[in-house]
Amino acid sequence: xxxxxxxxxxxxxxxxxxxxxxxxxxxxxxxxxxxxxxxxxxxxxxxxxxxxxxxxxxxxxxxxxxxxxxxxxxxxxxxxxxxxxxxxxxxxxxxxxxxxxxxxxxxxxxxxxxxxxxxx
Numbered sequence: 001x002x003x004x005x006x007x008x009x010x011x012x013x014x015x016x017x018x019x020x021x022x023x024x025x026x027x028x029x030x031x032x033x034x035x036x037x038x039x040x041x042x043x044x045x046x047x048x049x050x051x052x053x054x055x056x057x058x059x060x061x062x063x064x065x066x067x068x069x070x071x072x073x074x075x076x077x078x079x080x081x082x083x084x085x086x087x088x089x090x091x092x093x094x095x096x097x098x099x100x101x102x103x104x105x106x107x108x109x110x111x112x113x114x115x116x117x118x119x120x
Contacts, residue, residue: 029109033099036074037113043068044082044093044117051119056091058084061119065093090120 008016047064056064066079076099083094093116100110 026103026109029101029103030111033101033111033113036076036099037115039072039074040077040095040113041115043072043074044095044115048093048117048119053120056119058086058091061091061093090118093117093119 043065046068047061050064051061061084062079062082065082069077069079077095077097081095081097085092085094094114095116096112096114098110098112100108103109
């Protein structure tokens with residue numbers, strides 16, 4: 001009898017497809033959050049390369065970040081959310097924020113994003 005058994009049952013296939021569907025749906029819901037993070041990271045990198053070697057002050061960096069944010073238009077983060085600190089080796093721009101998206105009913109997916117860029 002064991003020699004004739006092969007493959008999986010239809011019920012087993014449905015269970016596997018349901019699990020794959022749950023993971024794929026979560027991925028689809030998270031893609032806009034990661035695209036938004038990429039906008040923020042790209043804006044910080046653009047400001048860092050734009051002001052490279054100028055020894056910028058935090059106020060001018062914040063204006064440049066705001067200008068980049070007006071172009072890229074990321075949601076959930078403003079230029080005021082960027083921490084700008086100055087040390088001996090240069091200026092450090094740091095952003096850390098949480099973003100959430102509804103998943104199913106009252107269940108949400110929450111992601112923590114963090115990016116640090118050094119301007120020399």
